[in-house]
Amino acid sequence: MKNLINRHRSTLVLLVVFANLIVLANLAAGDPKDWQELVWLDIAGEGGAAMLSLLWIALILNSRPGGRVTRMLVAGLSGIFMAYWQDLMDEFIRLPESIMWDHWLESGAMPLGMVMLTIGIYHWHREQQAISAQLLRRERIFREHRSxxxxxxxxxxxxxxxxxxxxxxxxxxxxxxxxxxxxxxxxxxxxxxxxxxxxxxxxxxxxxxxxxxxxxxxxxxxxxxxxxxxxxxxxxxxxxxxxxxxxxxxxxxxxxxxxxxxxxxxxxxxxxxxxxxxxxxxxxxxxxxxxxxxxxxxx
Structure with a gap:
């Protein structure tokens, strides 16, 4: 975990800053809901999806070298995380009907993130095909380690x-x-x-x-x-x-x-x-x- 933070400090800091900005924007524009209004099943589902998105980002950053494909994967998952994070804020904070940016954040970040993630996965797939082709050249050698x-x-x-x-x-x-x-x-x-x-x-x-x-x-x-x-x-x-x-x-x-x-x-x-x-x-x-x-x- 320490190596992950050291190698990708700027990316992780940016994610934390955006997440906190969303929280502050919701608190500034709306009012907290009463305890009785909270729907815990929705909170668990949306919060769990947001946390899983963060976990996937951490796994990708920890297992892949930097580069265009890694940036696409992280950008896509970040968009998905922001959409779920705003969706989670809606469960705790009531925003006025006149405010529309929360809908834009939920409805815009999700498809944009999915598109970026799909492009990243496609290029990752191409990378793996090239790596597999190289490993196949060694296959007959690895079948007999004694040689x-x-x-x-x-x-x-x-x-x-x-x-x-x-x-x-x-x-x-x-x-x-x-x-x-x-x-x-x-x-x-x-x-x-x-x-x-x-x-x-x-x-x-x-x-x-x-x-x-x-x-x-x-x-x-x-x-x-x-x-x-x-x-x-x-x-x-x-x-x-x-x-x-x-x-x-x-x-x-x-x-x-x-x-x-x-x-x-x-x-x-x-x-x-x-x-x-x-x-x-x-x-x-x-x-x-x-x-x-x-x-x-x-x-």
């Missing part, structure tokens, strides 16, 4: 072989395998030190993962070498994805703990399954990667 690499964390070589065996067992489906290797990573490790070089591998793994398709699988094969399984992909598509990943790594400006930028390059080796088992497919991809590294060093 996770301790650093990245991605699946390791053992899990790669298991998944390749499953993919190669599917009849009438092509499978491509891309091996990616960081160019001159030994030099980078000497330059960056163990902590930053480990963080480089971890952040590069995250970057590659977020730029693959939902059905693709990324593993850390060994050291500075990653493997990408592309189910249902042929040579042309594998070459396109490998080129995209190379460009992605080329534009990745890793920030060291000193705030300096460190740029990297990756080389790739591609193998398309042709009556292979998992071992021979990995061997061919590594062989093609070795040729790519040799030609790069010769150049």
């Amino acid at each position: 996770l690499d301790s650093l990245t964390p991605l699946a390791g070589a053992h899990y790669l072989r298991e998944q390749l065996r499953l993919e190669l067992g599917h009849a009438h489906q092509s499978v491509a395998l891309i091996m990616l290797d960081l160019h001159c990573f030994d030099h980078s490790r000497r330059l960056l030190g163990p902590a930053d070089s480990d963080r480089l591998l971890k952040e590069l793994g995250e970057l590659l993962l977020l730029n693959l398709r939902q059905q693709d699988l990324l593993c850390r094969y060994a050291g500075d070498r990653f493997a990408v399984v592309l189910p249902g992909s042929g040579q042309g598509e594998a070459e396109r994805i490998a080129s995209e990943l190379q460009q992605l790594a080329h534009h990745f400006a890793f920030k060291t703990r000193r705030g300096e930028s460190h740029f990297i390059r990756v080389q790739t080796g591609i193998a398309i399954a042709h009556d292979d088992d998992e071992a021979s497919l990995i061997e061919r991809a590594n062989l093609n990667l070795a040729r790519s590294l040799s030609s790069c060093q010769a150049a």
Whole structure:
């Protein structure tokens, strides 16, 4: 609760100020009702709805980062809260019939709040779809926690072989395998030190993962070498994805703990399954990667 108040102090203060202004406006314009006139069922319903609106606002502010969607959700719930709050005031204070602002507040804030809340929920829904799509890319990895690499964390070589065996067992489906290797990573490790070089591998793994398709699988094969399984992909598509990943790594400006930028390059080796088992497919991809590294060093 303390963190919620510290992070969203201005929003909470604004809500309290508006709620108190409504109370003061009602007291200034009307007269308190007698005890016998109070309808406790209405008070419980309207007051409970107002308190629930406040609780939802607190939960959203405490669980979401700031931004446009959060502001829409809070603005919508604030409108609903103000409408119920004024409705609650009517149960305690009798206003003259000539006063109309209370009706405007009740009838205007509610639909406006509902519209803002609906727009916020729609954009929240779109956010969740994007997040779910990213999490689905990890689904096959999380099914077998024992195969996770301790650093990245991605699946390791053992899990790669298991998944390749499953993919190669599917009849009438092509499978491509891309091996990616960081160019001159030994030099980078000497330059960056163990902590930053480990963080480089971890952040590069995250970057590659977020730029693959939902059905693709990324593993850390060994050291500075990653493997990408592309189910249902042929040579042309594998070459396109490998080129995209190379460009992605080329534009990745890793920030060291000193705030300096460190740029990297990756080389790739591609193998398309042709009556292979998992071992021979990995061997061919590594062989093609070795040729790519040799030609790069010769150049």
